[in-house]
Amino acid sequence: MPPDSCILCAHSDVRHFYEDDSEHYAGNYCQCRRCRLIFAAPENRPSRDKEFARYETHENDPGDEGYRAFLGQLFHPMNELLKPESKGLDFGSGPGPTLHIMFEEEGHEMRIYDSFYERAPSVFEETYDFITATEVVEHLFHPGKELDRLWSCLRPGGYLGIMTKIAEDNRDFFADWHYRLDYTHVTFFTEKTFRWLSGYWNAALNFPADRVIMFHKPPAENS
Numbered sequence: 001m002p003p004d005s006c007i008l009c010a011h012s013d014v015r016h017f018y019e020d021d022s023e024h025y026a027g028n029y030c031q032c033r034r035c036r037l038i039f040a041a042p043e044n045r046p047s048r049d050k051e052f053a054r055y056e057t058h059e060n061d062p063g064d065e066g067y068r069a070f071l072g073q074l075f076h077p078m079n080e081l082l083k084p085e086s087k088g089l090d091f092g093s094g095p096g097p098t099l100h101i102m103f104e105e106e107g108h109e110m111r112i113y114d115s116f117y118e119r120a121p122s123v124f125e126e127t128y129d130f131i132t133a134t135e136v137v138e139h140l141f142h143p144g145k146e147l148d149r150l151w152s153c154l155r156p157g158g159y160l161g162i163m164t165k166i167a168e169d170n171r172d173f174f175a176d177w178h179y180r181l182d183y184t185h186v187t188f189f190t191e192k193t194f195r196w197l198s199g200y201w202n203a204a205l206n207f208p209a210d211r212v213i214m215f216h217k218p219p220a221e222n223s
Contacts, residue, residue, distance in 0.1 A: 002016055014033070017030055018174050037193045039187045051184050056095070060094055060096030074209070077208035077209060078161045088100070088109070090134075111128075135164060136164075161212065161214050162215075
């Protein structure tokens, strides 16, 4: 059965979307009729130990030029928007944190947070000119809570950059989509979902690259 409400927008109109009972992957997925988020039913979420075991297989290395190029999909369009010596937070920095180093090399001040590798909740007591979340929102069990927390930490006029694969809003696409086959991927954003978020936050929205989503927080009225 679908949950009582959406894990992003808290709307009560949630429907069953897709079920995969194959040997490769078993899971039930729901979709919110308002924000169009697709998400795994709570009973299909991995345990924290299973999540960690999967993340430990990642080989992220700050010295790996291929990994830097991958992160560059978000880094370059974000860096072009920033004023010199901006202050940023990389949320979900993972093992082998790298993106914050790339921004520091450009003269920006950085903080990092990761619920497994750099659990430092004090970062949420500060405010930032920009926040990045690369390949992390698809792992969130409670995206409404987490994204609102990030948005509250963003200064007026700041930028929130997200990198994730964008889901198409139909079952045939979802059935064959490789991105959902990673069992730690439990939350999938459609383009309509991001447009809902932009309206909810009253934010400007841009898609500067295939899997990059950029939100711009309205400047303060007297700025």
